[in-house]
Amino acid sequence: MKSCFIAAQVVFLLATMPGIAESPALIPRPQKMEARDGFFALLPGTKITAGPGSRATAIFLARRLKTSTGYPLTVDGGASANAGILLTTNSADAALGAEGYTLAAATNLIVIRAPTQAGLFYGAQTLLQLLPPEIFSPSVVTNVDWNIPCVRIRDWPRFKWRGLMLDVSRHFFDKAEVEQILDEMALHKLNVFHWHLTDDQGWRIEIKKYPRLARISAWRASSAIQPPRESLKVAEALNAHPAWAAVASSKF
Incomplete structure (x- = not known):
């Protein structure tokens, strides 16, 4: 108990130290960030302007914002804007690299500028984090002031490879769960998805394009083949026993 209390005190002190607790809180923390006075209010009439080649990212942002705000934000094309949200690659600093960007939020205009669409x-993911946490709700939330603090950000990744591995050979996930993991990766700017589909005992997932994978790699000298009727008996036994049935339907 004493060690837990000391640990809690350390966490509190670190969180209150200047330079440690930073507002707004973004993950990962941008390379350079300067907070300013005021805020940009996201409203139903806010327009998103997409520069040349940037429409897909603008549409993604509009749809993502609509999920929780309910606002039918429009996306228009244009090289510049005086109000709303502008996404553009024009006049971007090439030194930011393939995944860097700048974000300048003023009271009437937010400009996201990058050399590439990835940036x-x-x-856009940083913009989502600048909004109230209700922005991540899977359904519309009312009575929320969708304000974005005025800020200037210049950011680029420290590491080229920022990955996450998902092991589905032992731990099973459905399609919706995998898609949610991919969304979380994007939000936190992870760019490599390592999908561990099968273990070293053999490649036992059929892929039509690569038939030899399963035809050759699915077998080992020690592999045991169980007749289908025996497998059916095992399944019937599991379903007949309530405790086993519960375990069989669980995700490990």
Whole structure:
């Protein structure tokens, strides 16, 4: 108990130290960030302007914002804007690299600028984090002031390879769960998805394009083949026993 209390005190002190607790809180923390006075209010009439080649990212942002705000934000094309949200690659600093971006939020205009569409996409993810946490609700939330603090951000990744591995050979996930993991990866700017589909005992997933994978690699000298009727008996036994049935339907 004493060690837990000391640990809690350390966490509190670190969180209150200047330079440690930073507002707004973004994950990962941008390379450079300067908070300013005021905020940008996201409203139903806010327009998103997409520069040349940036429409796909603008549409993604509009749809993502609509999920929780309910706002039918429009996406228009254009090289510049005086109000709303602008996503553009024009006049972007090439030194930011393939995934870097700048984000400048003023009271009437937010500009996300990047040399590439990947950078614009990560800038859009930062914009989502600048909003109240209700923005991540899977359904519309009312009575929320969708305000974005005025800020200037210049950001680029420290590491080229930022990955996450998902092991589905022992731990099973459905399609919706995998898609949610991919969304979380994008939000936190992870760019490599390592999908561990099968273990070293053999490749036992059929892929029509690569038939020899399963035809050759699915077998080992020690592999045991169980007749289908025996497998059916095992399944029937599991279903007949309530405790086993519960375990069989669980995700490990």
